[in-house]
Amino acid sequence: MDVLSDVVAVTRTGRPRSAHVRWHAPWAQEFASVPGSAGFQVILQGTCWLLPPSGEPLRLSAGDVVFLPHGSGYTLADGPRTPVTTPACGPADQVSYEAYASDSVDRSGDGGPATVVLCGAYRLDPSRTHPLLLTLPDLIHLPAQPVPRPGLLSAVHLLAAELEDPRLGTDAVVPALLDTLLLYILRIWFSEQPARGATTGWAAALNDPSVTAALHAIHRDPAAPWTVAELAAEARLSRASFARRFALLIGQPPLGYLTWWRMTTAARLLRASEEPLRSIAAQVGYTSEFAFAHAFKRAHGTAPGTYRRTATRRP
Template identity: 85%
Template sequence: MDVLSDVVAVTRTGRPRSAHVRWHAPWGQEFTSVPGSAGFQVILQGSCWLLPPDAEPVQLGEGDVVFLPHSSGHTLTDSPGTPVTAPACGPDDHGLHDAYASDSVDRSGGGGPVTVVLCGAYQLDPSRTHPLLLTLPDLIHLPAHSDRHPELRAAVALLAAELENPRLGTDAAVPALLDTLLLYILRIWFNEQPAREGATGWAAALNDPPVTAALHAIHRDPAAPWSVAKLAAEAGLSRAPFARRFAMLIGQPPLGYLTWWRMTTAARLLRTSDAPLRSIAAQVGYTSEFAFANAFKRTHGTAPGGYRRKS
């Protein structure tokens, strides 16, 4: 798998939730911060305002996509001055509790203009959060453009159709479409980051062909006997320049990232499979179960067997 696909597969846990919600102005809805989740809002019809807790209001129009990767609380409203109703997605909420259960909901308000929103949330595992996600801003706003992001628009249209008109297979289609939507949002955001001289971090790394080639090699085959020289060959650079470039952009040396990714992959396998330790060790590049157990304990603070029993 490539690095972005792996990030989503390893970090996301449980079933993503979504809803097709119709509001009638005047309306205002608070979305509370839910630790260990990331949320999104897509405006399908009409317009509204997003009110972040510590930033200026953002006006949203039809086709706009908003992604909140760090579970930031926020409010959606037809107008910044409209009173806000009880928080959504809370344990005692009986309105948008339904709306985050892959459903279509009509929220009656006044008799004003209608706004239709596709909203949802992804459950993330904080113990496996990839550093790529940690570098994202609190709010990613992808404005609608008729001639841009056709794949994102197609995913939104398919998801909205499944939620508005459930049919045979909808329960399988919705989670797959939600994962696709998340991948498209992340891909677009990283692809559209401006290239800046001397920039570092994951946005710069994923737009740097040599480093991206090395990352893809690691994620494609984490069990391979990688060395700095072999990864440099994948990147098309000599050893020393590659190592400096990788560390500058990613924030850790190539073999440090390799070990971290191997241990993250091992943790996922321990939690999601009954494979014996020797098999998991081999899948992440260790011929010795003892060496694998030592490396795992250094990273996670507990032995693989204990980690599995607690999961």
């Protein structure tokens, strides 16, 4: 898998939730802060305002996409001064995020202009959050204009159609489309960062062909006995130039990231499978089960067997 696909596969847990909602003015809906989650809003029709806890209100129009990767709270309303009169929308506890819901809702106000919104939420596991996601701002706004985004638009239209008119297979289609939408949002945001002046960090790394080549090599085959020289060859740079460039953009040396990714992958395998430890060790590059157990305990603070017994398994 490529880096971005791996990040989503490792970090997201449970089943995503989504809804197709039609509001009639006046309306104002508060969305509670939910740590360990990420949410999005797509404006399908009309206009509205996103009101963060602090900072300026953000006016949204049809086609705009807003993504909140850290579960920050906010209010969505027909106007910046409309009072909130309904309870905050959000799970009372983390367990409720395990329930998957696809819904189409009509919430009438006084018959004013309609705003149609596609909203959704993903549950993330803080224990395996990739550093790429930690660098994202609290709010990502992808306006419909002036840049056309046909792939994102297609995913939005497909998801909206499934939620508005559920049919055979909808329960399988919607989660796949939600993951697709998440990947499109992240892909677009990272691809646009060079134009915003990003020169370091993951935004710059994913737009650097040399560093990206090395990252793809690690993610494609974490079990390979990679050395800095071999990763430098993948990046088509000298060993010294590659090591400096990788550490500058990623924030840790190449082999440090390799070890972190191996241990993250091992934790996922321990949670999701019954494979013996020697098999998992081999899949992340360890020929010795003892060496693997030592590295895993150093990374996660507990032995692999104990981790497997105590970890909560999620799909």
